[in-house]
Amino acid sequence: MLYLLRHAEAESLALNDNARRLTLKGEQQARRVGKFCRLHELAPPIILASPVTRARQTAQLVAEHLGEAELIEAPWAACGMDPAAALHELRAYVRFPSVMLVGHQPDLGILAAMLLGMESPYSLHVRKSLLAAIDCGENPRAGLGVLEFFLPAKLMD
Numbered sequence: 001m002l003y004l005l006r007h008a009e010a011e012s013l014a015l016n017d018n019a020r021r022l023t024l025k026g027e028q029q030a031r032r033v034g035k036f037c038r039l040h041e042l043a044p045p046i047i048l049a050s051p052v053t054r055a056r057q058t059a060q061l062v063a064e065h066l067g068e069a070e071l072i073e074a075p076w077a078a079c080g081m082d083p084a085a086a087l088h089e090l091r092a093y094v095r096f097p098s099v100m101l102v103g104h105q106p107d108l109g110i111l112a113a114m115l116l117g118m119e120s121p122y123s124l125h126v127r128k129s130l131l132a133a134i135d136c137g138e139n140p141r142a143g144l145g146v147l148e149f150f151l152p153a154k155l156m157d
Helices: 024-039 053-066 083-093 107-116
Strands: 002-006 046-049 070-073 099-103 130-135 146-152
Touching (some): 053 070, 053 099, 083 099, 083 107, 099 107
Parallel strands (some): 046 070, 046 099
Antiparallel strands (some): 130 146
């Protein structure tokens, strides 16, 4: 099971885009996702996070609620992630029952569309702090994923 999580709300101004930190609302969104995952026993042992500050912060806040999850910084998941490269990288984690990838839009939407076999890579809009679950089977490949859910944080109460 692949969980895709877009980073929570971040400040609009910073020294550069990579330095943008979560807002107070963003921190609350990330905690809400973490609580939702814990409540529904969605506890991936591995959380892969973009090295961009807002994604790392989101992943850290979610991981705090999941206890045993190992948080790994994934440079390939930074803004502009290549979906084919992401699929290749994700195959290194197939031995785990589930993995969470915390990243950015449109990258996560493009990856999800590829996994689901959608014609347009821009078919899915992944809102801030939205959690999607895609069953990739034993070998993540384009067109073979099954969407289990696509849920924004504001509906996780």
